[in-house]
Amino acid sequence: MNIFENYLSQIIKLIKLNKDVLKLQNLDNLKNVNLEVPPAHINFDLSTNISLVLSKANKINPNNLANNIKDLLLDKITHFDKIEVAGPGFLNIKLSKEGIISNINDIFKNRDVYGSKKSNEKYNIEFVSANPTGPMHVGHCRGAIFGDVLSNLLLFNGNDVVKEYYINDYGNQIKNFVESVYLRLREIKFKEKFVAKEHLYPGNYIKDIASKIIKKNENIKINNFKDSFEKLKELSLEGSMLLIKNDLKQLGIVHDNFFSETNLVKKDLVNKAVKELQSKNYVEKGYLDPPKGELTKDWKKIKRLIFKSTTFGDDTDRALQKNDGTWTYFANDVAYHSDKINRKFNKLINILGADHTGYIKRISAAVTALSDKKVELNCKVCQLVKLYKDGKPFKMSKRAGDFISVQDLLKEVNKDSIRFMMLSRSNDVELDFDFDKVKEKTKDNPVYYVQYAYARINSIIKTLDKNLSDNIIINSESFNLNEYEKKILRKIFEWPKIVESASYKFEPHKIPFYLYELSTLFHSYWSKGNEDENFKFIEKGKIKRSESLSFIYLIAIVIKNGMKILGVSTPEKM
């Protein structure tokens, strides 16, 4: 339980007990009451809107109520030292010395898990799921890191999390990919010239995959594409997935499960899923209207199986069968999600690229239908990454094969910078990724700024011949905080709140922002010593005040916990 939850529950308990004294009849909207960090210019530790919320429901003056609550809290909660009624009726609270020390000790006790909030859900989080037709490019990077960090965040809170990659190894794109490998194989073996056609993959990595296949399978039959397809598909996919897994590994991402679309079809899971939808009466055999937007050439009016996704708010019903009667990509995906439900996950998360926004309604509808509204599917969309180099936009073209791969990126920038940078914006906003900035080792590059704060802390600890895992004992007799330390402490107390809101809305970007702010406070705290001797931490190799030592430790604990969630290293020296 964090500091806010702890005190809020105490406050609410007291209000309930003293309902009559406070002349409150209606306590229905107590859930709207919050306890939070006051704005920066207000010199208090906590702030609550309780009298504003309750005065409305009970039609009484918020200021009078606030004063009554103030007296009650000061009387009953020993950790509260001073309370002021401010603005329209906020209660600002200062903690007593015992309160502060008790909360600090709590942090030292919890250490690695400080900030986590116990939760016990079973999550499946699907991310990356890049087509297995080649290595990853920069565009995949954002969703990959977003998904990984979100997983870390949910794990930090004690949830059960399975990180999953859906391999789209079925359908036309794969066929084209395998054909490209096939032609490269013939190029190597029969010296046939590879003729680049529109539907084929031009990249050099196809050659690499082909030559690896030949090395391992000298006698592979490639006389006829149709006959060798199955075997070749298996080998080609092995090759491309190896590339992708290597890219992911270098970014610090490891999936728990790779789920193959082909297997889904082989195991007949699609039939089963469609039958299940049919039994629930969400499928009909009928005609779809032609698409509304631009005219499409190949549209045909054919009777086919249709999922009635409009029942759940989709714009139009969706086809489960193609013209030739085989299943659509969507039908397969329905089966995949049905399988997730059958594996007893109660929370599903999909991380998608911006170009899949239009897909969310139909797949959510399918999950709702299949689970009888019991399982929640949350789709998070990562907007585009715009690359900049030398101040100019850097265009990519996948068709021409001149896209920037994750490998290209890693050649220039380290993993830590990439991860931190990719999370430095909310996922639903486009992100400018500037090659030059991300290489800088200055304040312009926030990852170094945060790492540097941590390294500085370590340099102090080393000077004192101490260890970060040491137990800090706070001497309550002489414990006295200066203004900077009070500011820092409030920030430290805020950490659990940041974790909570980041997990609640699936918005991991709040963590880098917070860590940056915390680091700012630290660098400023540190620099006070440059201006004023009295603020130096160390004198003749010894710590001057035990308070400052405990603060350094607190900051280090939080930075470490935060960076661990981000999957970014915290070097002790830089």
Next chain:
RNA sequence: GCGUUCGUAGCUCAACUGGAUAGAGCGCCUGACUUCGGAUCAGGAGGUUGAGGGUUCAAAUCCUUCCGGGCGCACCA
């Protein structure tokens, strides 16, 4: 046309499921290095939160109508 998403300082973005005087970084201006590591710090200027209307003690946040940008709109994947 429909859906979706965004619009906040010159630029790039925050703002904790409606809170107090809307905050950072960059850029610009001023200052601090025989340094407890300057990969840093201190200070300053900079705003009608795209526009109008509504809901309420309280709106950048919710509703509504416009305006503008992104993405999507096959039975493809």
